[in-house]
Amino acid sequence: MSEPGVAFFGLDRAALARLREGREVQFEVSPVLDGTLLGALSYAQKTLTCIVLYVRAPEGTGLSVFRALEFESASLARTLGGTSLRYIALAVINDALGRILPKKGFESTETPIPDVLGDKGNEAAFVKTVSVGKEGAK
């Protein structure tokens, strides 16, 4: 049986190993409740960083997709032995979402562009860090 959070992100053993080594791993989750999530994961210093570049959520499924991501990424963080989880909503292009995210605890900031998306530099992003609790995890 797959470890919690691993199957959701479609990570095979090699990808999981790369993640444990501190390297970035790209993910494309499709379909999630008929939606699509595209982004990258990285793990360092007990923190899993989940970068979301693109979310496609058919009408009526947006929150479910959003919650699935929250739940599964927290599970993955715990699977890796992490204690915190950092969400980065990268390159948000819809202003309405940009206004909603701060109400959900996201901070508007600039963050380095992940390697899997090309070169160096910073990009506007919304960032939130949460603790995933469980100490002494696997």
Place this chain on the structure above:
Amino acid sequence: MMRDATTWAKLKAGGATAAQLAARSADEGVDLFTRVRLLRSTYGLSLAEAKRLAAPDSDESEGRLAAEIASHDDGGLTIADEEVEALKHYPPYVVHALRNCAGRVTADPEFVYTGIRRDGLLRDGFAFCRRLDFSVDNHGEKTPPPKGMTFVVYAAASGHVFDWDWVRADKAGAPLDAEKRFAGPAPKKCRILSVPPAVTVGRFKPRCASYSKVGDCIFAYVSNEPSYAQRIDDDLTVFVSLRRDTTLTGLKLKNVERNILAVTQGDVKAVENTGVEVRAAKGAKTITIGLRVLVDYSRVKQEMRSRLLPDLTDFEPDPYLRVLRALERRKLDPAIPIPEAFVLDHIQRERSAEG
């Protein structure tokens, strides 16, 4: 990837604009990640510009997501900063339940009620209820959910969550006696719960009671055994072991402002029918909640007999009485600081030696 790069190179050789290249490469099956990356490197676009070209539906999709969050959400929920510290002394399963269960309930409740107290600020508070397919133990491990129960999360109108428990439910999943507990049903809106990173599992201190100003209540756990909440009346809820229905693991005293905090001048007050003595010595810096046997427990016993142990004829010893006596024998004397709002001028807020 190689195929994507080759496809891209062929398309680019035709002298296409960024928009044309984005569209054609999508038609050719180049994945979105690669399209974004190549648009950026080829045309020097920002990530947002590249995304807009590579995934023209992303603006619409993000807008739809925002609208859905806004229409289903009255605002986020969280834990008040001043109450985070106390959680470190709670049984670990309580903190794990906050992390793993509470957010799922508030995000997708089966029932929402308003009016969680008869008076005070919590008259406008909310209770979110949902049956879950798991519970959590003191290690944060998932366990089977207790049968016939629903998970309830209580929040003030300010959006601050102050309590979360398993409670007995009817067949539809609504808490038993919902009509007694709450003023009425409320619309089922989604509320996203953000648990501050500072909320962590600490060392359980069974001798340390804590006061929740948001919830106008006092929590006192005597055991870290995973438990459910059994409402006795408007002023008292007891926590009962999920494993053994005869073991009391703690209690919650409600309506503290009305019942307890009026005691500040050397009084000894028994909170009616709860068996809880509240003492405040003259000039004291703390109010001490002595869990003593002071009053008649007949109503509590009756309640527990009928509610908790309907089929058990041998009901001795009274679990409530037993725990309280044990506490007294061990000289356990949970104490809380007087909340600022009730501190007299000459009394400074200070945690007791026990705290």
